[in-house]
Amino acid sequence: MPRNGLLIHYEWCTGCHACEVACKQEHNFSGGMCGVRVDEVVTVGPDKVHVDFIPLVTRFCDLCAERVKGGETTACVKHCQAMCLTYGPVTDLAKTMEKTPRSLIFAPR
Amino acid sequence: MAKKEDKVVLSTLWSAGCGSHGGCGCEIYVKDGRVTRVEGNRNHPFNLGRLCPKGLAIPQYMYHPDRVTHPLKRVGKRGEGKWQQITWDEAYDTIEKKFKDIRDKHGAESVIFCQGTGRDIGGPITFLMYAYGSPNWVQVGLAGHSCYTPRLGAMFATQGAYCVLDASQFLEKRYGSPEWTPPKYIIIWGQNPAAGCHDGFYGHWIIDCMKRGSRLIVIDPRATWFTSRAEVHLQNRPGTDGAIAMGMLNVIINEGIYDKEFVSKWCYGFDELKKRVQEYPPEKVAQITGVPQELIIKAARLFARNKPSAIQWGEPVDAMPQGTVVAQAINHLWAITGNIDNPGGNVIARNSHGVTTYPFTSAELTNLYGAELVKKLNEKRIGANDYSMVKNFRGWVQPDILLEQMETGKPYPVRAAWIQTSNIIGGQAADARRHYNAMKKLDFVVCVDLFQNPTTMALADIFLPAVSICEKESFRSWWQPLGVTVKAVDAVGECKSDWDINLEMAKRLATNPIKYQNTRELIDDRLKDGNTNFEKLKAKGCWEFPPEGHPTRPYYRYEKGLLRGDGKPGFDTPTGKVELYSKRYEEWGLDPLPYYEEPKESPVSSPELFKKYPLILTTGRRSPVFFHSEHRMIPWLRELDPDPIVEINDKTAAELDVSNGEWVYIENQRGRVKFKARVTPTARPGVVTAPHGWWLPETDGREPNLFSTWDHNINNLTSMGNQGKSGFGGTNYRSSLCRITKIKD
Known part of the structure; x- marks a missing residue:
């Protein structure tokens, strides 16, 4: 079995929080528990203020183990409104990453 | 892919639940008669499989313990929070009698029909209003009718x-x-x-x-x-x-x-x-x-x-x-x-297809209800005689004039309000307190909603519980594609759809007989303009674009003669x-050419006021997890945006000695509210921004607290009466003056 993960092309993440609520709904999490969290990063450059968002995968992410069995992708990937998340074997994701500036690969477990 | 559910229903999302304006295609997963999940539909051209946080939180919204699931009548004083569960028959009978009495004694125009933002409610509320014979369709308190x-x-x-x-x-x-x-x-x-x-x-x-x-x-x-x-x-x-x-x-x-x-x-x-x-x-x-x-x-x-x-x-x-x-x-x-x-x-x-759900033009109103009726009703429509543009464009009441009329009773008193999915006091209305005082005096108020909120709590005599988008049939033609909403599960409790409620009330109140037996007949009748019907659209996956060559399809229609009658x-x-x-x-008596006008309250136009209130306040900053004043009670969403936040530029905050995360007062000549400061270089120096519609459903709903609306609703600082010369626009939602002070405990 290949090791799966998430490619997070955060250049496009708008901070809409869809991934977080998709995760909560899929796992029926409560009490603030969630498999992903979007953080805002504000940086001040010489000519402008930059606003970026970075989704961070938490210890509660199981890459939607139940859900993906039937061939469906993870709930966060499906619903990401900026379409900036990809699920798959990390070796494939690493290849894709060569063409995706400002991105991360998460391999939760 | 139904893994554990009994069925998956394809539908179109619009209105209560997600709350919003969009027309996302969705998959509703159902098990044992309950919605377990709502997901995006990849085969729907609107959202292409995606869904926003509000859409994804629909199950938590639908089955929230605070949802009102039976008709209620008020038994204490307004605002006391004393309610008694009643049957639909009793609710309908009570409203029918009251509304008929008012019409007989004072004229149908004495009842205003109030909606919130532009959702599927625009269809059923105008249908009921015209059946009853009132011209007064309004978004109460929406200063200058400033939303689209x-x-x-x-x-x-x-x-x-x-x-x-x-x-x-x-x-x-x-x-x-x-x-x-x-x-x-x-x-x-x-x-x-x-x-x-x-x-x-x-x-x-x-x-x-x-x-x-x-x-x-x-x-x-x-x-x-x-x-x-x-x-x-x-x-x-x-x-x-x-x-x-x-x-x-x-x-x-x-x-x-x-x-x-x-x-x-x-x-x-x-x-x-x-x-x-x-x-x-x-x-x-x-x-x-x-x-x-x-x-x-x-x-x-x-x-x-x-x-x-x-x-x-x-x-x-x-x-x-x-x-x-x-x-x-x-x-x-x-x-x-x-x-x-x-x-x-x-x-x-x-x-899409020329079908009308929610009338966007005067022509659509005329097509649906007849030129004669619309013309006759216009004579008494509030604000229509004050502004030619208001009279000749769409069928709305001018909200600033309405407030004056509710206060003065001139040219005629407003007696009652039918308020359907609209949180006036806690969200929509500029100068919330003035609206509270004016509407408190009304003889009779019906609220149709899903949850109690500051408006229902302060004003309702009868509360009718409405369903969410997964529990009803509806249709959508704003703009495209043409879509239908399919009922996935039975209503929660005794809730009913806005279309069902309004059709029943219309039958009871209409001066001319209503030709529809049920909502489906009405929907199919409207869909006739698109040469289709509910079942056909449902079978196609809930959506359809107009055929090739149809005037509702792009492009370059002005060259092809597809725009003019x-x-x-x-x-x-x-x-x-x-x-x-x-x-x-x-x-319409307006300048035919555009020009610039300075805000009424600004460093330029009111320098004296600016000395006292040296910051520019702009309100209505949107949150991706809430729709206007909705969703504050939904844990999945509230966790992501827990407090009312005012954004202050870092240098400005340093001058004010305000630190990130501190609670502050935002204050001007009209009032004072409490917000939590977010100190950030993203804010323009000297400008503070605040979201609207904040109330705390977890706090006491009874007066005087009214879910803390007086503490956190930024519209306690905005005002009415600033409408533009056309009757539309104006307002100080986006530009007024304020000061910020730390809350010292």
Whole structure:
């Protein structure tokens, strides 16, 4: 079995929080528990203020183990409104990453 | 892919649940008669499988323990929070008797029909109102009617049609459509598209276009994700957008970089506009707006020289002083650059197949209810006699005039209100306290909603529980595709759909017999205009685009004679052209040309007040997890945005000795509210921004607390009576003055 993960092309993440609520709904999490969290990063450059968002995968992410069995992708990937998340074997994701500036690969477990 | 559920129902999301304006295709997963999950539908062209946080939280919304699931009648005083469960029959009987009594004694116009924002409610509420015989359809407290109607009115006057940015949303194959091309430049004018689907436009279409090469010009007092990625950011002083538009027109016209062929062939009044914009040279506009003139020039050149380009605008345009004038000027920007109904420009948007759900024009109202009835009712429509544009464009009450009329009883007293999915006191109304006082005096108030909120708690005599979007049948034609909402499960408790409730009430109250036995008959009758019906659309996966050649399909309809009633080429305006000099504005007693007007309260126009309140307050900052005043009780969403937050520039905050995370008072001559400070360089120095619609459902709903609405609703600081000369626009939602002080405990 290949090791799966998430490619997070955060250049496009708008901070809409869809991934977080998709995760909560899929796992029926409560009490603030969630498999992903979007953080805002504000940086001040010489000519402008930059606003970026970075989704961070938490210890509660199981890459939607139940859900993906039937061939469906993870709930966060499906619903990401900026379409900036990809699920798959990390070796494939690493290849894709060569063409995706400002991105991360998460391999939760 | 049903893994554990019994069935998956395809449907269209619009209104209560997700709350919002969009028309997302969804999959509703059902087990044992309950919705377990709501997901996006990949085969739906609107959202392409995605879904926003509010849509994804629908199950938690539907089955929330605080949802009102039975009809209630008030048994204590208004605001005491004492309710008794009653049957639907008793509720209907009570309302029927009261409304008939009022009509007999005072006339049907004494009852106002109040809706919240533009959702499927516009259909059923107008249906009931006209059946009853009242002309008074209103968004109570929406100062200057400043939410899309001013922009729609300006577009109607200027070009006889509405335009939206073309993100391929009118084509089945979307981004793969061969006739579509992305805009080269997108101007985002006063909006954060990532926060939702404003005016029915799925915000992330902008990101889709950016990935396909669109570059950005952003006009926004805040630094945002979009401004970070923009080639030009015009970070103007709030309220001065009209000056930016005039300055850009000045540059484009004086440098001769407009589309000369389009202007000579399809525009009227160019010379007059050219003369007018001479009053707005870039250096003057820079002084007014605080934006360096070279940026204004750069933005104008990039937009004009790169065709196709398009403008995506937001509600702040409506809320500007003379909002219909600012909207007119922005309309001129896409007009003189020839970016009308072209691929990747500002494409003409029409209700799919010509079907009406929610009437967007006077013509639609007339088609549905008859010219005679609409004309007769207009005689008593509140505000229609004060403003020609209000009278001649759509069928709304003018909300600022309504408030005065509720207070004075002149020219006739308002006796009762039917309030359907609208939180007036806790969200929609500017000067919430004044509305509270005025509406408290009404003889009879019905609220139709899903949860108790500050408005239902303060005012309702009868509370009718409505269903969410998964529990009802409905239909949508705003703009495209044509869609139906399919009932996935039985209603929670005894809740009913707005269409069902209003059809039943209409049957009881109508002066002419209602021809529909049930809601399905009504929907099918409306869908006849599209040569289809509910079952056919449902079988197709809930959506359909109009057929090839249909006048509601793009592009270049002005060349093909598809816009005018007489079938001639051109635009549906008095001159048949895009009117840069507006004959309709002239007829309505308004300046036919655009101009700039300073906000009533600003460092420039009220320097004395500015000494006392040295910060500019702009309200209505959107959160991606809430829709207006909704969703504060939904844990999955509230966890992501737990407090009312005011954004303050870091240097400004240092001067005020306010630290990040501290609670502060925002205060002006009208009131004081408590917000938590977010100290950030993204805020413009001297400008503070606050979201609207904050109340705390977890606190006491009874008076005087009313779910803490008096503490956290920013509309305790805004006011009515600032409407533009047209009756539309104006207001100080986006630009007033305030001060910030730390709360010392």
